[in-house]
Amino acid sequence: MRNKCLAAHLVTLSSKKKQPRYKSPLYKARCNWEKLGVSDTCYNKQKEDKSGPALVKCILESFPESSHILNKIVPDELDLIEAELINLSQERYNIVLTTGGTGLSPRDVTPEATRRVITKEATGISIGMITKSLQVTDMAMLSRAVCGYRGETLIVNLPGSAKGATECFNFIKSCLKHAVHLLTDKQDEIKKTHDEFSPVISGPSQVKVNQVAMRNRQSPYKMLEVEDALKLIYDNTKDWHQIETIKIEDSLNRILAENVYMPEPFPPFRASIKDGYAVRSADGAGVRDVQDVTAAGDDPRSNEVKPGSIVRISTGAAVPLGADAVVQVEDTELVVRDDQFKEVKIRIYVAPSLGQDIREIGSDIRAGELVLNKFYKIKASHIGVLALIGRSNINVFRRPSIGVVSTGNELRRHDEELRSGHIRDSNKLTLLNLLMEYGYMGRDCGIARDNPDSVKRTIAEAFEQNDFLITTGGVSMGEFDLIKEVLEKISELKPTTFATCTYKNNKKFIFGLPGNPVSANVTFLLFVLPAIKCLENQKPYELAQISVVMEEDVKLDPRPEYRRVRLERSTDNKDNIFTAYSTGNQISSRLNSFVGAYALAIMPSIATYGSKILKKGANVQAMVLDLNF
């Protein structure tokens, strides 16, 4: 339906062209957004229209989902421009951008035509555009650009030059989508944008979450020990596994869901191990006639070695009939050659033994032999084996599709401009890349704002595409910490949260990790990774541990803690003991405590250790993050 589309129409008008001569569509493109239109009046054979194509390029860059762009030219005539604008609004284009005709020359009539057409003015857009343009040139004072709308169509006057038009488009583009959503009454989209901007409203927070005075003063969720938490995670993930068939080319690091047997012997023919001569061993040493040659790929039945003769052979070639040994070229000498330098007679120094330098049929892999076991993680050489035995597809355990959501009003994408009170979302890229480090792919499912609707909507949208979600933030005791409120079945690993739920009849898994970047990283390694592996039907997993000696006194916490440490081998290193040095301040907001960290040294809780201080020189276990130290 066209009226439901987000569309733009661009009209470029030129004041320079006196006669209206051309009216032709210049450019039409269909993309997978709905309908965008671009029209252009500044077209004249004496001068190339640059602003139309330049704007089309800008639109496509800024709104790659644009589905229809029409670049059209209309002449600089009040009535014609008016008629065209009315026509475009009747066709329900969502945005009409005009270029040209906004200045002070007598031919400049675009604002007048626009005023005739619009039912209401959108003054803010013109003001925004002109204000920002004034930072570029004082000439912007001469702009008479008008912006407004007729029906569902937003009409925006831009200057005529390619530079001015694209500059002004870039000044106003951030509000265009929302303007169209408002004009077309797209409530869902409108709400999303309002959520986005809620945190910048100054004064008391506008986010009405709950009656804060009634909040829990203690977490109502049961807090678990790490081991119990892991058990609960396994119990809730171990039965999910599913099998899928994939191409062997795509199977690296996947978990095999079948035993793989060899269907036929390998090598499938008797193959030479050396470059040399295929011989009859009974003929012994001495001078032989070189009867023929057989190369890799030749049919062994095409040749038969006659008594007293030999056949030149290369490594990997099938040994011809009659031959039962191969003599490497190093153990021979040339006796006679012909004019063409072909070998005629050679001498074998040492009598060959039966079967020498021949790989018998099935000597590498017997027919029926088990070559790969179910539950193996498929490595490069395994894929080679699968190729060797002629498998195109293989059954593996399906991986959950994984989405990553950040939550927080303070968050902006790392590439977005920050305003006061904002920080960049670092957890998203950390987690997506941690997934990749361990061989998984995650999807960016956006940033949810700290209100129940936004959290619910973002989670629901993420569940549309994913089996497994990792969220960060919003799991603690704050009045805007909402993740737990929207989940059904919950256990808490203070403050990490794990829940399973059914969404549209499918079982889904969600980890609400703490927002603090270090905590998100550590809890991913401790809990999320084992859960993903369990869904893939791998055995209970944890990072490999080694024994380390702490290089400093450490104040312990009521909860076990995981210190980021640099490791050094002890000088004598008899028992393979490593010394662990903390990577600076360990506060959980300080993500750079991971920089230079090779391991997580496990600090026991006060209760387990029986003291508040772990003394320098104490021996503890450390989970290895990077073996290359």
Ligand SMILES: Nc1nc2c(c(=O)[nH]1)N[C@H]1C(S)=C(S)[C@@H](COP(=O)(O)OP(=O)(O)OC[C@H]3O[C@@H](n4cnc5c(N)ncnc54)[C@H](O)[C@@H]3O)O[C@H]1N2
């Ligand atoms: N009264 C209590 N307050 C807090 C407790 C508690 O037990 N009682 N626990 C503290 C601990 S420990 C942690 S960890 C945090 C957990 O916080 P949340 O998971 O609720 O996360 P937020 O409050 O949303 O954010 C915490 C912190 O992290 C920053 N953050 C959040 N998301 C991101 C991101 N994607 N990228 C970068 N930084 C992010 C956020 O700005 C906050 O500074 O709660 C303590 N409070």
Ligand code: MOO
């Ligand atoms: O659990 Mo919080 O993660 O200590 O900072």
Ligand SMILES: [Mg+2]
């Ligand atoms: Mg919080």
